[in-house]
Amino acid sequence: MNGPLIALTGATGFIGRHLLAELPKRGYRVRVLLRRPAEVPSGATSAVIGDIAQPFNMAAALRDVDAVIHSAGLAHAMSGLPEDDYRAINTQGTLGLARAAERAGVRRFVFLSSIRAQSGPVSETILTEAMAPHPTDPYGRSKLEAEEGLARLGLDWAALRPVLVYGPGVKGNMASLMALARSPWPLPLGGLKARRSLLALDNLTAAVEAVLRAPGPLRRPFIVADPEPVTVPEIVTALRAGLGRGPGLLPVPAPLLKMAATSMGRREAYERLAGSLVASPAALAELGWVPVTTTPDGLRRLAAEPPSSGG
Structure with a gap:
């Protein structure tokens, strides 16, 4: 196999595991950069041990590498x-890893940033890369500062700003919604009207490949989201369809839900659930990205997967 050689960080994480499984199918060789000794993960051409927080000697890790995909980092859930x-x-x-990549002559650095580099958890307007970014928490600020640092370097780079990603092994808010969908009870969420952008893991993988293959230079961020935003009732409907069940939604008015959530000390969780966050992937589509699944289809397939028994 003599395809392009990719150095991948975060290969044991939710997104990194999927990229490691999928990129070799697309003709790439993958060298994983691991923090501690371990068996080479399945799908990796090779592995190098090192700490990206202290990338003082990454010459061997990045030798002959065509591109770096940097998916490691502290997650928002932490x-x-x-x-x-x-x-x-x-x-x-x-930035330490990017500087090492620049010294090694790597062609492109692909950074898995976040929509939180652009915005807080809700937005009243459709988000695009042309808007001034306004992160609202330390996680989002750290991602935006990394993007700004990349812009000061000489190598070609692309920062992908994914919205909430779903797929096998997902945790966090989407896992909580899946647990609700799997419950046997009717859910009082039918009255929620706000739309939110989600992102299928397969569509994120297609986005990574789009920026890997694009002629350069890029040197900019790209929002990544499934093309059509959905409401919470549509999410539950799709998940329960994957389970072979009807929606089971009760149209409780949003103000009553808000009052109940506030009384239980869950107002912030309600605001995230009921608020809108729509992001446009138009710039990525212009680059040649073609999503491979729709949100309803992706959610139905996700729910049809057996529940994970691992941690």
């Missing part, structure tokens, strides 16, 4: 961490 922790890993670790 709440309560000091801002300095996010900055050390998500900003300084990213």
